[in-house]
Amino acid sequence: MISLFAMGESDVQSQLPCEVSEQAKLDDVKTELENVRVEKQQLRDEVASLKERLAQKEADLQNVQNKADKLSQSPLFVGTVQDITDRGAIVKQHGTNQESLTELTDDLREKLEPNDRVCINNNLSVVDRLPSETDARARMMETTESPDVGYSDIGGVEDQVKEVRETLELPMTEPELFDSVGVNPPSGVLLHGPPGTGKTMMAKAVANKTDATFIKMAGSELVHKFIGEGPKMVRDIFEMARDNQPAVLFIDEIDAIASRRTDSKTSGDAEVQRTMMQLLSEMDGFDERGDVRIIAATNRYDMLDDAILRPGRFDRIIEVPTPDLEGRKEIFNIHTRDMNVDSAVDLDGLAEDLCDVSGAEIEAICMEAGMFAIRDRRDTVTQDDFDSAIDKITDDESDEEYVSEVATTAFA
Numbered sequence: 001m002i003s004l005f006a007m008g009e010s011d012v013q014s015q016l017p018c019e020v021s022e023q024a025k026l027d028d029v030k031t032e033l034e035n036v037r038v039e040k041q042q043l044r045d046e047v048a049s050l051k052e053r054l055a056q057k058e059a060d061l062q063n064v065q066n067k068a069d070k071l072s073q074s075p076l077f078v079g080t081v082q083d084i085t086d087r088g089a090i091v092k093q094h095g096t097n098q099e100s101l102t103e104l105t106d107d108l109r110e111k112l113e114p115n116d117r118v119c120i121n122n123n124l125s126v127v128d129r130l131p132s133e134t135d136a137r138a139r140m141m142e143t144t145e146s147p148d149v150g151y152s153d154i155g156g157v158e159d160q161v162k163e164v165r166e167t168l169e170l171p172m173t174e175p176e177l178f179d180s181v182g183v184n185p186p187s188g189v190l191l192h193g194p195p196g197t198g199k200t201m202m203a204k205a206v207a208n209k210t211d212a213t214f215i216k217m218a219g220s221e222l223v224h225k226f227i228g229e230g231p232k233m234v235r236d237i238f239e240m241a242r243d244n245q246p247a248v249l250f251i252d253e254i255d256a257i258a259s260r261r262t263d264s265k266t267s268g269d270a271e272v273q274r275t276m277m278q279l280l281s282e283m284d285g286f287d288e289r290g291d292v293r294i295i296a297a298t299n300r301y302d303m304l305d306d307a308i309l310r311p312g313r314f315d316r317i318i319e320v321p322t323p324d325l326e327g328r329k330e331i332f333n334i335h336t337r338d339m340n341v342d343s344a345v346d347l348d349g350l351a352e353d354l355c356d357v358s359g360a361e362i363e364a365i366c367m368e369a370g371m372f373a374i375r376d377r378r379d380t381v382t383q384d385d386f387d388s389a390i391d392k393i394t395d396d397e398s399d400e401e402y403v404s405e406v407a408t409t410a411f412a
């Protein structure tokens with residue numbers, strides 16, 4: 001008995017070799033099974049992720065394919081429908097101004113009207129009608145955000161600002177005043193004066209102050225960028241203004257389209273004249289014009305055509321001159337407002353010394369003075385900086401005069 005008790009467990013196992021190896025085998029198989037399961041799961045995961053990648057790649061391929069298809073299509077031209085006849089539509093292609101008579105499918109015939117913009121293919125057949133009524137480029141001219149300029153940023157032109165505000169702001173903010181007195185509100189103002197005196201700034205300030213839509217067009221752009229389409233652009237811009245009334249329409253560099261008519265017969269001049277005629281007729285459209293105020297600016301008043309200047313077109317013609325002494329002082333203060341200027345600097349003295357400079361030149365002088373300080377790594381701007389800046393800016397100008405003199409003699 002004792003001897004039996006004395007036997008350890010290992011002794012028992014060693015006595016059952018067959019059972020032991022069975023157990024070990026079972027364990028081995030279990031581990032193996034577990035390993036295979038894990039591996040299977042891993043493979044499944046891998047398959048899933050490969051499937052995902054495949055789908056992604058297929059989508060990419062489709063994209064590239066689509067792009068390639070799109071790029072290999074020949075481009076469509078844009079044109080305007082002139083007329084719809086029994087035999088088809090007469091379409092004028094933009095740019096070339098080539099007119100063509102083209103067949104129409106039945107549903108297009110129902111959809112199209114004269115003056116619609118359409119796209120046409122290489123065979124000059126109409127493919128589709130373009131959606132917008134107004135030219136898409138006209139819409140790009142719309143300024144939705146108000147410009148960041150206030151009346152307090154404009155110095156030395158109080159009277160002019162007052163007149164602009166009366167003409168443009170009052171009809172929008174208090175239209176009942178005009179109703180009760182029984183006069184039509186003024187339709188627009190024309191600002192003229194030397195370059196850099198704050199004309200564009202005034203237009204921006206009006207837009208900022210009124211909640212009106214601000215639409216800007218530059219005369220030079222109409223003439224140079226949209227050759228052949230000037231009149232249509234003018235019509236579209238006015239139409240867009242009417243659709244978005246109240247609106248302020250700012251025509252900068254109006255001299256580019258409203259210069260005195262000449263006898264010159266070049267096609268470019270004829271185009272400019274057609275654009276101007278369109279402008280005049282839009283400005284005359286009093287009743288249909290709605291709540292649209294016009295503000296135009298030029299620094300070539302002497303070149304403007306009499307037709308644009310006659311009463312009824314612009315009710316106020318306002319001259320914006322180069323600033324007088326008080327004005328120069330104010331403009332210096334405006335542009336040094338945020339600058340760290342040494343207390344010894346005599347800004348009023350500078351304004352007194354500089355006669356016949358524009359607001360833009362004063363701004364340039366202040367900026368240049370700041371640059372001199374920055375170059376020396378100083379954080380205050382001194383009188384010397386201002387003196388050097390004035391030398392630099394006025395020197396540049398005499399250089400320019402010299403250059404233009406040389407140029408004129410060279411080409412004379």
Ligand SMILES: Nc1ncnc2c1ncn2[C@@H]1O[C@H](COP(=O)(O)OP(=O)(O)OP(=O)(O)O)[C@@H](O)[C@H]1O
Pocket residue numbers: 153154155156157193194195196197198199200201202297298299331334358359360361363
């Ligand atoms: N009266 C002014 N008060 C303050 N700053 C001015 C004034 N006039 C011009 N400036 C400065 O000059 C810059 C140019 O002015 P703006 O664009 O209004 O000139 P403009 O009269 O429209 O000139 P252009 O006839 O050449 O178009 C402005 O950004 C402003 O910093």
Ligand SMILES: [Mg+2]
Pocket residue numbers: 199200252297
């Ligand atoms: Mg301007």
